[in-house]
Amino acid sequence: MVRRTGLLPAVFVGIVVVYLYAPIAVIVLFSVTTSPRLSMPIEGLTLDWYANAFSNPLMSTALQNSLALALVSAIVSGAFGATLSFGIVALKGGRMRAALLSASLLPAIVPLLVIGISLAVFFRALGLPQGLFNSAVGHIIVSLPFVVLTMNARLETFDFSTLEAARDLGATPYQAFRDITFPMIRPSIIGAALLAAALSLDEFVVTWFNIGNQQTVPVLVWGLMRRGVDPSINAIATLLLVLLVGLVVASNLVNRKKSSA
Amino acid sequence: MGVSKLFGDTRALEHIDFRVEDGEFVSLLGASGCGKSTLLRILAGFERPTTGTVQIYQQDVTQWPPEKRPTNLVFQRGALFPHMTVRENIGYSLKLRRWTPSRIDARIEEMLALVRLDGLGDRAPSQLSGGQAQRVALARALASEPRVLLLDEPLSALDLKLRQQMQLELRAIQKRLGATFVFVTHDQTEALVMSDRIAIMNNGRIVQYGTPRDIYRRPNSVFVSDFVGATNLLSGVVGSIDGERIVLQTASGAFAAPKGTEQLRKGERAVLSLRPEAVRLHPGTGRTAEGSSVSGNIAEIIFQGNCVRIGTQILPDATIWAELRDDEADGLTPGDPVTLSWAESAAAVMKEEPQ
Numbered sequence A: 001m002v003r004r005t006g007l008l009p010a011v012f013v014g015i016v017v018v019y020l021y022a023p024i025a026v027i028v029l030f031s032v033t034t035s036p037r038l039s040m041p042i043e044g045l046t047l048d049w050y051a052n053a054f055s056n057p058l059m060s061t062a063l064q065n066s067l068a069l070a071l072v073s074a075i076v077s078g079a080f081g082a083t084l085s086f087g088i089v090a091l092k093g094g095r096m097r098a099a100l101l102s103a104s105l106l107p108a109i110v111p112l113l114v115i116g117i118s119l120a121v122f123f124r125a126l127g128l129p130q131g132l133f134n135s136a137v138g139h140i141i142v143s144l145p146f147v148v149l150t151m152n153a154r155l156e157t158f159d160f161s162t163l164e165a166a167r168d169l170g171a172t173p174y175q176a177f178r179d180i181t182f183p184m185i186r187p188s189i190i191g192a193a194l195l196a197a198a199l200s201l202d203e204f205v206v207t208w209f210n211i212g213n214q215q216t217v218p219v220l221v222w223g224l225m226r227r228g229v230d231p232s233i234n235a236i237a238t239l240l241l242v243l244l245v246g247l248v249v250a251s252n253l254v255n256r257k258k259s260s261a
Numbered sequence B: 001m002g003v004s005k006l007f008g009d010t011r012a013l014e015h016i017d018f019r020v021e022d023g024e025f026v027s028l029l030g031a032s033g034c035g036k037s038t039l040l041r042i043l044a045g046f047e048r049p050t051t052g053t054v055q056i057y058q059q060d061v062t063q064w065p066p067e068k069r070p071t072n073l074v075f076q077r078g079a080l081f082p083h084m085t086v087r088e089n090i091g092y093s094l095k096l097r098r099w100t101p102s103r104i105d106a107r108i109e110e111m112l113a114l115v116r117l118d119g120l121g122d123r124a125p126s127q128l129s130g131g132q133a134q135r136v137a138l139a140r141a142l143a144s145e146p147r148v149l150l151l152d153e154p155l156s157a158l159d160l161k162l163r164q165q166m167q168l169e170l171r172a173i174q175k176r177l178g179a180t181f182v183f184v185t186h187d188q189t190e191a192l193v194m195s196d197r198i199a200i201m202n203n204g205r206i207v208q209y210g211t212p213r214d215i216y217r218r219p220n221s222v223f224v225s226d227f228v229g230a231t232n233l234l235s236g237v238v239g240s241i242d243g244e245r246i247v248l249q250t251a252s253g254a255f256a257a258p259k260g261t262e263q264l265r266k267g268e269r270a271v272l273s274l275r276p277e278a279v280r281l282h283p284g285t286g287r288t289a290e291g292s293s294v295s296g297n298i299a300e301i302i303f304q305g306n307c308v309r310i311g312t313q314i315l316p317d318a319t320i321w322a323e324l325r326d327d328e329a330d331g332l333t334p335g336d337p338v339t340l341s342w343a344e345s346a347a348a349v350m351k352e353e354p355q
């Protein structure tokens, strides 16, 4: 095998990596520097911005709201997505399966703006005031396709004959689900739910149209940015970043552990 | 009552009508796609027959779900529960039946000993070899003492040595437990070795049902004689029928055979079937004392280890294969003129089947 160690490809890869990660690195960096302005050179290190962010009462409510939405999304999307996906995979081919799969994945390509505005119009028609509940519904719609997608990947390898084996050995349909299906797909559900939580945490567009005068972390940050760049935004963004990366890594780990068993 | 099964337009089973006696080991033998699994799944309760009924011990169970039936199925690829240990797999049916933990444990040990897996109880299914997994599947299915055990090609994934060993073990276990086994296989040797009776299936029908000896010696159709063991087929026209003897006129001569169960009429087209091991081979072209004989030249010699198969061309388009012990074939070479002979009783005449 020929190994190409040309300089040009290396430089190109370098540029792409810098392009992808430089902004993120800058934010993380400035969340711990003393200089209140985003400028070089770095004068000293501090955690003041984190303290600042948390002492802001708006911030703690926004964080609570964000976590509540993430939790609801994880549970509802996880449960809905798992059920939907299991049903789709159990159909074993056929037009019905293709149709259902497309239908469940469609929200992923509908522009967020469209989802956000339609939901707002829809809830107004129902006479429901904007608020956290409306946003939660939006988050579930946005995360469901990704839950179905990750669940499907796992369920493709699910051995449905184990369910028949359980029935054959005397289990009722409910017992077969409780003893066989659920324990076997639990890691996939947890992984998918963590992903839904991650998607919910940084959702902005749909939230903004539906949350009214309440705030989530992304909505709060957007509001703060309009009043000028406050270094505590860097701290908030960094926290959000750590949380999201943590959730996605955990989601992958849970699934990996299962598939290597 | 004949059972049939349609999947949409596909007719998987057609008017199956067969009965298994208590304590029997019955094999369903047929090529892939002939409907063996479908029949087994109807017995287990996973499929409902389109027409017909299923009775187990005089009870009509046609509408019963699998968990209510006194049958257990050993799946083709085991279908072990991957998140449970071997022990938990075997004990699952007992837990559902609310046995006490101590009784369950005792039973699991008994089952592990039966399938010779003592000491492997705490492994996960992923830590087992193919043969071990298959034995766990067997133990799991046997633990609740089903009156009927259904097995869907449980040995097909194993290599030859292990398969032969498992065949004998399965047979021994069945005799020891006195349970009724219905065993699906596409391997004729396996069916011959293990069964009390064999049902040969073709295109969703049972074409012959009988003891291994019956099926091997008195196949009732060209399909069966060709499918079970190797055979030579010579076609011709029925010349005469007298008493228990039937004479077939073929292009290479007239051959007699015992009259089988099939109703054949004079002048009808028919086929003579002759097992290679019944054919004897004599160098030269002289006449022999034995019943039927025909001469030709050796066309092919195939060494098979325990025996040698020799193809003799008796007509430009007809070859008869003989199976000899290795030392009996010493000194024979292709092209040699030889005479083939066989006892009249070794041949069978049956209806020609439209291809």
Ligand SMILES: Nc1ncnc2c1ncn2[C@@H]1O[C@H](COP(=O)(O)OP(=O)(O)O)[C@@H](O)[C@H]1O
Binding pocket: B007, B010, B011, B012, B030, B031, B032, B033, B034, B035, B036, B037, B038, B039
């Ligand atoms: N669920 C099903 N849907 C449609 N056709 C099926 C189904 N199961 C089996 N068949 C068809 O029925 C026939 C018999 O299948 P099967 O009983 O599995 O055969 P075997 O076990 O002898 O190989 C085959 O033609 C197969 O394609």
Ligand SMILES: [Mg+2]
Binding pocket: B033, B036, B037, B038
């Ligand atoms: Mg099959």
